[in-house]
Amino acid sequence: MFATVDWLSAFPNHVLKPLSSDCSDHCPLLLHHHVYNGAKQRFKFEPYWIKLPGYMEVVAAAWASTPIGADPFRILDHKLRNVAKALRSWSNSKLSNIRMQLAMAREVILCLDGEQERRPLDSWEFNLHRALKRQVLGLASLSRTIARQRSRILFLAEGDANTKFYHLQACHRNRHNHIDSIISDGSQLINDREMEDALYNHYVVVEAALQFEVS
Known part of the structure; x- marks a missing residue:
C-alpha cells in the first residue's frame, strides 16, 4: 500500500490486513481506520526521565506500595500501575x-x-531576556530529543530532526505494538477486557502447574 505523508498524518491509527486469497494468487486488503477509539491511553516511559533529579525517589516510593491479600500477579500489576501513575504525575509537575x-x-x-x-532595557529586563533565551534553547532541545526517542530513528543528527517525520514513525511503531486480537481455546477475542482475562487465566494455570511440579 502506498500513501502520502498528508494521508498518514490524517489517519495515524489505521491498520492494514490481508484477507483470504481463496482461489486467486492475490489476496484482498482490508483497511481499518481509527482502530484505537475508546481504548485506554497507554503509559509511555520516557528515557529522558532517568536523567532528571528525583526520578529514583519517585519510583522507589511508588513501588513500595503493596496491596494486602492479593496474589502475586495482582501485586505486580498494582506496583506497575502505581509506578506509572506516579511517574506521569511527576513528569507533568516537572x-x-x-x-x-x-x-x-x-x-x-x-x-x-x-x-x-x-x-x-533595564537590568532586570536584560537578565530576563537572556534567561528566557537559555530556557528556549533547552526546551527546544528537549522537545527534539523526546520526538527522536519516541520514533527510535537514531541515525539522524539531532540538528536535522524533523518532528513530523518522527511523529509518523512513532505512529507506525504504535500500530505494530498494538494487539487487536488473540486466540484463546479456539475462539478469537477482540475485546480488551476479554483479552486481559484470557491472559490472566493462562498464567494462573501456568503458576498452578509449576507449584504442582514443585510439590
Whole structure:
C-alpha cells in the first residue's frame, strides 16, 4: 500500500490486513481506520526521565506500595500501575507542557525585543531576556530529543530532526505494538477486557502447574 505523508498524518491509527486469497494468487486488503477509539491511553516511559533529579525517589516510593491479600500477579500489576501513575504525575509537575512553555517564553522574548528597539532595557529586563533565551534553547532541545526517542530513528543528527517525520514513525511503531486480537481455546477475542482475562487465566494455570511440579 502506498500513501502520502498528508494521508498518514490524517489517519495515524489505521491498520492494514490481508484477507483470504481463496482461489486467486492475490489476496484482498482490508483497511481499518481509527482502530484505537475508546481504548485506554497507554503509559509511555520516557528515557529522558532517568536523567532528571528525583526520578529514583519517585519510583522507589511508588513501588513500595503493596496491596494486602492479593496474589502475586495482582501485586505486580498494582506496583506497575502505581509506578506509572506516579511517574506521569511527576513528569507533568516537572515539565508541564513543553510546547506551552516554549510559546510563552517566545512571546515574552518578542515583547522584550520590541522594547529593546525603542529604548535600552533595564537590568532586570536584560537578565530576563537572556534567561528566557537559555530556557528556549533547552526546551527546544528537549522537545527534539523526546520526538527522536519516541520514533527510535537514531541515525539522524539531532540538528536535522524533523518532528513530523518522527511523529509518523512513532505512529507506525504504535500500530505494530498494538494487539487487536488473540486466540484463546479456539475462539478469537477482540475485546480488551476479554483479552486481559484470557491472559490472566493462562498464567494462573501456568503458576498452578509449576507449584504442582514443585510439590
